[in-house]
Amino acid sequence: MVTAEGPTFVELARQALSSVEHGYDLLAPKFDRTPFRTPDAILDAVARQVQAMGVFDSGLDLCCGTGAGMGVLRQACRERITGVDVSAGMLAVGRRAVPETADGPHVAWVRADARALPFGPVFDLAVSFGAFGHFLPWEWPGLFAQVHAVLRPGGCFVFPIAAPARPGSSSYLAVLAFDAAMRVRNLLWRPPFVMYYRSFRLAPVRDELTRAGFTVHLRDLPELGRRPDGSPCFRLVVAACD
Incomplete structure (x- = not known):
């Protein structure tokens, strides 16, 4: 995480002691050189699945950050794509990293809270990558209702x-330690920085999506690996707005 090109330990500490919005403003110039950016392998796997679903007119990247997911939308949408994020710093980096091209969809960037999206039902596709840890479980109903409201039928x-890490594995212990450190940090320091990796689990998320009015389907992403029991390490959630 602390590399020659990435953020220094001091910069990471300053970000961790800030609010979510200001923390990402601080981290934005070096965010793409941290492990927090969604890996290209995941983006490519999702892009292949989305393209197989057909061609869409308009797409929304929810909590777009520096725009890694905008590349997925650019491949899938023919008219316009929009990235929305609460951090002005992340959006500024995204504008430079994902410029509009003459032969591609119109690209827009909007600063807004995902829990209060400033759109009507104008999108055919919404994607999101790596952002759900910033929302506590009690916020999911409102968040998913917002997404449902901006999608066309x-x-x-x-x-x-x-998939959840196997108990006792190095990944499990690392995530457990991170979430525990974040809870202690938020007990001792204000403003809070909400980011919990273990809370966003498939079964309760699927239930909340269904309650929000979506019909939920799952697709395996086998190219991202399999667990010892043969199940995929990653699945794609496809929540359809009827």
């Missing part, structure tokens, strides 16, 4: 979700 909300 027949639109889809698509995102990858990882």
Whole structure:
């Protein structure tokens, strides 16, 4: 995480002691050189699945950050794509990283809270990558209702979700330690920085999506690996807006 090109330990500490919005403003110039950016392998796997679903007119990247997911939308949408994020710093980096091209969809960037989206039902596809840890479980109903409200009938909300790490594994212990450190930090310091990796689990997420009015389907992403029991390490959640 602390590399020659990435953020220094001091910069990471300053970000961790800030609010979510200001923390990402601080991290934005070096965010793409941290492990927090969604890996290209995940983006490519999702892009292949989305393209197989057909061609969409308009797409929304929810909590777009520096725009990694905008590349997925650019391949799938023919008219316009929009990235929305609460961090002005992340959006500024995204504008430079994902410029509009003459032969591609119109690209827009909007600063807004995902829990209060400033759109009507104008999108056919919504995607999101790596952002759900910023929302506590009690916020999911409102968040998913917002996404449902900005999708046209027949639109889809698509995102990858990882299988839980095996208890006792190095990944499990690392995530457990991170979430525990974050809880202690938020007990001792204000403003809070909400980011919990273990809370976003498939079964309760699927239930909340269904309650929000979506019909939920799952697609395996086998190219991202399999667990010892043969199940995929990642699945794609496809929530259809009827």
